[in-house]
Amino acid sequence: MNPALQGLITIVVGVGGCVAYYYFSNQLLDKVLFPARGPEAGRNINRANMIRPWLFLFPALFALGLYLAYPVFETLRLSLTQRLPGGGSEWVGLQNYRNMLGEPKFWEALRNNMLWLIVVPAASTAFGLLAAQLTDRIRWGNIAKSLIFMPMAISFVGASVIFKLIYDTRAADQPQIGVLNALWLQFEGGFWSLVFLKIVPALILLAFAAIVAWVAWIFVRPMFKTGEPTGFWTVPLRLFVAGAAIYLIFLSLRSIVNIFGAELPYGQPQTWLTIPFWNNFFLMVVLIWIQTGFAMVILSAALRGVPEDTVEAAIVDGANPFQIFFRIKVPQIMPTIVVVWTTITIVVLKVFDIVFAMTNGQWETQVLANYMYDKLFRANDWGIGSAAAMVIMLLVTPILVWNVWNARRELR
Amino acid sequence: MAGLKLTDVAKAYGEVKVLSNINLDISPGELIVFVGPSGCGKSTLLRMIAGLEKITGGTLEIDGVRVNDVPPAQRGIAMVFQSYALYPHMTVRDNMSFALRLAGKSQAEIDAAVEKAARALQLGPYLDRLPKALSGGQRQRVAIGRAIVRDPKVYLFDEPLSNLDAALRVATRIEIAQLKEAMPDRTMIYVTHDQVEAMTLASRIVVLAGGGISQVGTPLELYERPENEFVAQFIGSPAMNLFKGEITGTGTATAVRLAGGGTAVSAVPTRDGEQGLRVNVGVRPEDLVPTDDAAFLYQGTVDYTEALGEVTILYFHAEPGETAVIAKLPGIHADLRGRNVRLKADPRKVHLFSNGKSLLYRK
Ligand SMILES: Nc1ncnc2c1ncn2[C@@H]1O[C@H](COP(=O)(O)OP(=O)(O)OP(=O)(O)O)[C@@H](O)[C@H]1O
Numbered sequence: 070m071n072p073a074l075q076g077l078i079t080i081v082v083g084v085g086g087c088v089a090y091y092y093f094s095n096q097l098l099d100k101v102l103f104p105a106r107g108p109e110a111g112r113n114i115n116r117a118n119m120i121r122p123w124l125f126l127f128p129a130l131f132a133l134g135l136y137l138a139y140p141v142f143e144t145l146r147l148s149l150t151q152r153l154p155g156g157g158s159e160w161v162g163l164q165n166y167r168n169m170l171g172e173p174k175f176w177e178a179l180r181n182n183m184l185w186l187i188v189v190p191a192a193s194t195a196f197g198l199l200a201a202q203l204t205d206r207i208r209w210g211n212i213a214k215s216l217i218f219m220p221m222a223i224s225f226v227g228a229s230v231i232f233k234l235i236y237d238t239r240a241a242d243q244p245q246i247g248v249l250n251a252l253w254l255q256f257e258g259g260f261w262s263l264v265f266l267k268i269v270p271a272l273i274l275l276a277f278a279a280i281v282a283w284v285a286w287i288f289v290r291p292m293f294k295t296g297e298p299t300g301f302w303t304v305p306l307r308l309f310v311a312g313a314a315i316y317l318i319f320l321s322l323r324s325i326v327n328i329f330g331a332e333l334p335y336g337q338p339q340t341w342l343t344i345p346f347w348n349n350f351f352l353m354v355v356l357i358w359i360q361t362g363f364a365m366v367i368l369s370a371a372l373r374g375v376p377e378d379t380v381e382a383a384i385v386d387g388a389n390p391f392q393i394f395f396r397i398k399v400p401q402i403m404p405t406i407v408v409v410w411t412t413i414t415i416v417v418l419k420v421f422d423i424v425f426a427m428t429n430g431q432w433e434t435q436v437l438a439n440y441m442y443d444k445l446f447r448a449n450d451w452g453i454g455s456a457a458a459m460v461i462m463l464l465v466t467p468i469l470v471w472n473v474w475n476a477r478r479e480l481r
Numbered sequence: 482m483a484g485l486k487l488t489d490v491a492k493a494y495g496e497v498k499v500l501s502n503i504n505l506d507i508s509p510g511e512l513i514v515f516v517g518p519s520g521c522g523k524s525t526l527l528r529m530i531a532g533l534e535k536i537t538g539g540t541l542e543i544d545g546v547r548v549n550d551v552p553p554a555q556r557g558i559a560m561v562f563q564s565y566a567l568y569p570h571m572t573v574r575d576n577m578s579f580a581l582r583l584a585g586k587s588q589a590e591i592d593a594a595v596e597k598a599a600r601a602l603q604l605g606p607y608l609d610r611l612p613k614a615l616s617g618g619q620r621q622r623v624a625i626g627r628a629i630v631r632d633p634k635v636y637l638f639d640e641p642l643s644n645l646d647a648a649l650r651v652a653t654r655i656e657i658a659q660l661k662e663a664m665p666d667r668t669m670i671y672v673t674h675d676q677v678e679a680m681t682l683a684s685r686i687v688v689l690a691g692g693g694i695s696q697v698g699t700p701l702e703l704y705e706r707p708e709n710e711f712v713a714q715f716i717g718s719p720a721m722n723l724f725k726g727e728i729t730g731t732g733t734a735t736a737v738r739l740a741g742g743g744t745a746v747s748a749v750p751t752r753d754g755e756q757g758l759r760v761n762v763g764v765r766p767e768d769l770v771p772t773d774d775a776a777f778l779y780q781g782t783v784d785y786t787e788a789l790g791e792v793t794i795l796y797f798h799a800e801p802g803e804t805a806v807i808a809k810l811p812g813i814h815a816d817l818r819g820r821n822v823r824l825k826a827d828p829r830k831v832h833l834f835s836n837g838k839s840l841l842y843r844k
């Protein structure tokens with residue numbers, strides 16, 4: 070049979086099956102189980118109405134249970150067992166986790182994931198916010214928005230292929246087909262090289278450090294205000310944020326020093342994806358490129374929701390455009406920013422396709438999801454693979470809960 | 482001390498002319514009220530003074546300095562918005578201190594100014610609340626407090642009370658009046674739809690209509706000596722009655738034969754040779770009194786009465802397409818319904834308009 074026909078039949082049967090299920094189960098409930106007739110008509114109607122939601126939810130609950138809840142428990146079980154040669158399995162307790170923690174590749178994946186976790190949501194949200202604010206003010210803003218949003222329509226693998234071409238390398242005497250190398254070869258160590266490769270990155274890092282300091286200060290400041298009610302867990306949380314911020318600021322300042330110390334190999338085409346540490350960032354760019362559109366669309370809607378007269382009041386109060394943006398608009402859309410940030414964070418924690426398609430975790434670019442895939446499907450070690458999956462779930466869950474909580478508060 | 486001078490101020494959105502030829506001289510310490518029908522450009526004019534709207538023609542001077550291109554914050558103005566426009570993420574205290582903070586004032590100065598304004602507006606207990614935890618009246622007071630804290634030379638109010646209920650509106654109106662009395666040298670410009678607000682607050686009222694100024698004057702001037710039919714009908718409620726007629730006698734007093742068969746005598750002088758001139762005779766409902774004399778100004782059947790307690794409003798029968806004549810009598814006269822009533826008026830209260838303009842102001 071023609072596969073297209075097969076697909077069509079599947080769709081018809083699937084949709085028809087759903088409709089039939091809802092229709093006939095409803096009929097069964099109303100006409101057979103609790104008919105609205107006879108001496109108990111009133112009670113029957115009430116009972117039917119109590120059961121109906123569960124009846125209609127059943128297919129969804131069943132599918133979720135089968136494909137989501139059951140795998141979680143099965144993965145947990147698998148992570149505690151070990152495959153025996155010749156079939157069967159045995160209970161090994163936490164041995165898989167111990168083995169995993171002993172592997173340097175796991176720690177590399179964890180470190181890279183943390184790096185992704187910091188850089189990608191921050192950059193996507195920041196660029197999205199910037200794009201949202203700027204495109205709202207220009208005439209061709211809607212076109213710009215569409216262009217920025219378009220990467221959302223590309224699959225991660227497709228985007229990876231595009232960027233692999235951008236990062237492509239040819240021998241020095243051949244024309245470069247990769248945009249990045251073509252650009253790179255324009256630099257030969259003169260004035261503009263200094264500007265673009267030392268000063269601009271240093272400024273970006275400095276700005277990053279400043280933003281981190283600002284955010285940390287916002288977090289920490291309430292500790293110095295007296296008389297405010299504080300939960301018992303807020304102080305450690307604030308201290309933790311402060312500590313993380315200080316570490317990040319230290320990292321960025323050290324990187325600035327390194328940038329100025331580094332000897333750059335001008336004139337030689339680079340294989341970008343094999344430069345340890347930095348290649349992580351070349352991978353992150355792909356996800357940032359995709360997620361900026363998402364952040365922009367959501368934040369642009371939020372920005373439009375900021376009452377115009379509060380902006381005008383601020384103008385009369387003497388605020389300049391930056392102050393209006395950072396002190397009037399951004400605080401008003403802060404809940405949305407948090408939702409966007411956490412949503413991207415979850416995407417980042419699960420990132421797999423990009424790494425898989427571009428480096429497959431070589432050259433120190435491993436991330437947890439790809440590590441899990443490696444173990445589970447390549448090394449056929451279901452124990453460690455499942456253990457890695459559990460670690461990912463453990464990391465995602467709190468953020469997910471927080472995200473849902475925030476989103477629901479937004480709706481109220 | 483700051484006066485404002487508007488010279489030929491105009492506003493156009495592209496091709497659409499919204500305001501033109503606005504000339505206005507506001508002395509320091511005045512409370513000017515802009516009134517006019519919806520869409521006549523009151524808010525636009527106020528926002529031009531504030532600097533939120535670009536002035537597309539003419540000049541605006543504050544304190545003798547041309548400020549057309551001066552940013553709002555440096556014009557020495559503060560604005561209170563109809564929708565309050567409080568910063569929702571800031572406490573009342575932060576809302577009020579925002580402008581001072583931007584201006585780089587010291588913490589001590591800011592605290593002193595906020596405390597003082599909060600005391601004047603009884604906002605003390607709410608200083609650490611967010612706007613969403615305040616009632617409408619409290620929010621409006623915060624918005625006023627935000628203006629006071631900056632101690633501007635000119636206060637601008639755009640329908641500040643229109644979102645409040647009737648009782649609160651009266652209370653807040655009195656608060657604004659007292660605020661003005663406490664700051665005799667501060668200029669205020671106030672936009673409103675509400676006649677009572679305009680009449681009670683204003684030192685002078687500016688009536689805007691059709692993209693220009695219809696008349697400027699004290700509330701009583703506008704009430705007693707309207708320059709044109711529009712102002713005559715706009716000020717006062719119910720609106721002034723207009724009767725069509727023809728001048729029959731001229732001199733220091735003018736006699737007019739009315740279309741309805743009555744005659745009106747007005748204290749407005751007319752010149753010889755103006756006999757036969759078609760005029761509109763304007764009489765306010767409260768100036769019409771019942772009469773049994775043979776000489777009457779208007780007679781008709783009372784279709785409907787509204788007894789408000791201290792006054793009764795009579796609506797006379799009108800043919801479809803005509804406006805009903807309205808009279809306002811002191812006391813309760815519900816029994817007049819369905820009766821034929823004759824009305825007369827004091828000649829000093831009878832206005833004459835020709836081509837929409839009052840004959841009183843003609844040169
Ligand atoms: N951006 C704009 N483009 C074109 N016309 C505008 C614009 N803004 C306002 N107008 C027009 O300017 C006129 C004056 O508007 P404005 O808001 O000043 O009226 P208003 O007197 O304050 O009315 P209201 O009493 O209803 O508040 C209106 O007719 C309106 O249609």
Ligand SMILES: [Mg+2]
Nearest residue numbers: 523524525639
């Ligand atoms: Mg208005």
